[in-house]
Amino acid sequence: MQKKIMIAVLVGVVGVNGLVFSEFNITRPDAVGGNLVATNQDRTSLPPGLSEGVGAGPGIEFFLKYDINPKVFLTVGTGISTITDKMFQMENFRSTLLPLFEMRVAIKPFPAGQVSPFLCAGFTAFGFQNTVQSTDPVTNTTTKVTGDRFYDAAPFLGGGVEIPVNDKITFQVSGDYRIIVTSSADPKPKLWVAKAGISYTLTQPRRGMYRDEIEYPLGDNELASLEDLFLDDRTGPATRRDDEDALALLFSSAESDVSPTVDQDLFLQDTRELRQEVETKSDALKQLESRISATEQAIAEISSRVAGDYPGAPSGPPLSESVYNQRYQNALNQFYNKNYNEAIRQFQELLGTNPTHKLASNCQYWIGESYNQLRRYSDAIASFNKVMQYDFSYKYDDALIMSGIVYLRLGDRQAARQKFQELLNRYPQSEYAPKAMRYLGRM
Secondary structure: OHHHHHHHHHHHHHHHHHHHHHHOOOOOOOEEEEEEEEEEEOHHHOOOOOOOOOOOEEEEEEEEEEEEEOOEEEEEEEEEEEEEEEOOEEEEEEEEEEEEEEEEEEEOOOOOOOOEEEEEEEEEEEEEEEEEEEEOOOOOOEEEEEEEEEEEEEEEEEEEEEEEOOOOEEEEEEEEEEEOOOOOOOOOOEEEEEEEEEEEEOOOOOOOOOHHHHOOOOOHHHHHHHHHOOOOOOOOHHHHHHHHHHHHHHHHHHHHHOOOOOOHHHHHHHHHHHHHHHHHHHHHHHHHHHHHHHHHHHHHHHHHHHOOOOOOOOOOOOOOHHHHHHHHHHHHHHHHOOOHHHHHHHHHHHHHHOOOOOOHHHHHHHHHHHHHHOOOHHHHHHHHHHHOOOOOOOOHHHHHHHHHHHHHHOOOHHHHHHHHHHHHHHOOOOOOHHHHHHHHHHO
16 A cells, blocks of 8 residues: 555656646756755654664765756655664664655745755655664674565655855755655654755856856946847837838828828829838938948958957967956947947957957857947857857856847847747846746747
């Protein structure tokens, strides 16, 4: 009967996992890890004659972690635990919990920081086998008796903290209280479980506690530059449709004011001529914008050659950290001042001097931002894609959100959707996740 209960619990756990993964489009774990486990049985529920036992048995657990959203994560794990009457060792009694399966859902009630507390609840199913050891005082011989294996399940409640060590490794400590509800004992056995271990992030680094120690914090100008792009994505074909709708409304209004005595054919001819004139001027404006963009690009290339800078090629020995940071800030200021070609030249120069610097991907990102402002959208997307090729970058999520926006401006909604969805899948804790969801909701 107990074995059937355990099987039913395992089927339920697998089913819940499947529903969660399907609902939140989870395809792989975000992290893997392991814990050292200490399990203590409440003395009131120990076997007869062992009520004085206050020990904690050792154990080990391996788990997979899935980030559902920035505040909720799920772990599934397996391992082995023991309950002993002495601290981490057996004197007279030991219960071995094997096999053991566990699912836990945790909620982070506070914003992520250097220390992230969480509350958790879950369910565990396990098989257990008791071993009782006794010593004959006369012969001084020790006898061990191992009982049959039984199967039980227990819900639990608890909490803990996560402490990021770096962008990949996180240290966590947790504790919980469990009641073995399927046990036939009265009262039901109760367990205190403590865990400590580490997890390793499999996905690319998210913004973490060390971000601002290396990168310049996002300033008001930089944030405003990004925020402006979210104000209205109606460009390209959408804008043309709006212009046509406005013209249609104008013509409709004009037609309603025409007296029935006016020659309708003459009026319609004037309307067609006016529409044709508008379209002609619109085409001319587009050609002028294209010529301006080509001229600006030529100026940037000439300036680059004069300065001896060839994108992608080293232009000298690596700069010192202080000089590099100062030039990085100067290039950002050029971007803030809307000198986009100069910003591109300076960021490319920085890439040439030290392509492996910790801010190199930032330079590549701001080159993409500058191309975007110059309406050179294909070049912007190429630059943002290069950001994703770095082994480490502070700008992964920035590059994805901007790639989606630029694709929208090009009228490629399918590519934009893919970028927004990739951002949500890979970086659910990103500050841009709500904006990506907002865009997906509009599409």
